[in-house]
Structures are given as structure tokens and as C-alpha cells.
Amino acid sequence: MNATHILHAADDPGAGQFLGVDWGSFVVVLLVALAATVVIVCFYALALRLLSLGAPLDGSDERSTAPAAAATFHRPPLATVAAVVCIAICVAAVLYGIWLVIPQFH
Template sequence: MISIDWGAFALVFGISFAAAVGIVVFYALGLRLLSAGSPDDTGDDGAVVSGTRGARPLAATVGGYACLAIGVAAVLYSLYLIIPQFH
């Protein structure tokens, strides 16, 4: 009779879910940081700022690209773990 190790299954599920959520969060945060200063960005009062595009702060640019790089690195590392020819 085959027995399932439910503890190991739950562990794999939990880590996979956390990794997927982490990749999505970093991607979304990177896009948000890179869109800072765009015409559809909201002002301090929550109203949509109309007019020309403002300059994106350097910290937002660096942070946005860093978040996207973290997501890309996580995807590449997961492919490295999945494909046996890379080992």
C-alpha cells in the first residue's frame, strides 16, 4: 500500500506558494516603482495629476530594476533546479 507523506507535501506546497507570491509581489512592485512620475500617478491628495510626465526619482528607477532583477533571478534559479542538464 502506498502511503503519502502529508507533512512533506504540505512543506512543498507552502514553499512553492510563498515563492510564487514573492515573485508576483516583486514584479508588481518593480512595475509600480518604474511607473512613478507617469501622468496617471496620483498626487498627495489622491487626485489624479494631469499634465506632463514628471521625472522619475533615481531611487524608484534603481528599486524598480532591482525588483525586476530579483524576479528574473528567482525564475532562472527555479529553471536551474528543474532541468537536470544544468547540474
């Protein structure tokens, strides 16, 4: 392959491309990345919400009036398990994304 062939290939972006970029594929990647980000953030927010079950509210007087021994709160075990599962989903999605980006892992 000579330099003329390479320059000619760079000059002709091809049908349906502007500036040599396949914009259809670019939009698909953008939408998938946006959807994955929203799903990961929602799972993380759900995990935080589940971990806060049973805790006194920030603005309430429950913390100041309760004795120190009674200040402990009990979270339902199912909420704890669900929160751990949500966080595990987030961690798995992030690790999968890192695996996709770094070619040495393939």
C-alpha cells in the same frame, strides 16, 4: 531484483503514507512554492509601481492640458534603481526555479 520484489514494494506504501505519497513532504513543497510565488508577484508589482512614479494619473487631465514638450515626466533615479533591483530579483528567482527543475543543469 525480481518482479515479485518490485510488486511487493509497490503494494506497501509505508507508514504515514496514503496512495504511496509522502503527504507531509507534499504539503511542505506546496507551501514553499506558494510562498515563493507570492514573493515574486509582490516584487514584480512593486517594480511596476516604482516605474510608474512621476507619471500622470490615467484619469487626470494632466495629459491633455500639457504641451507635448512638457508631457515628459521625470522618475526619481532611486525609484528606477529600486525597480530594476526588484525585477532582477524576480528574474533570478525564476531562473533558479528553472535550474532546480531541469536536471541537466546540475
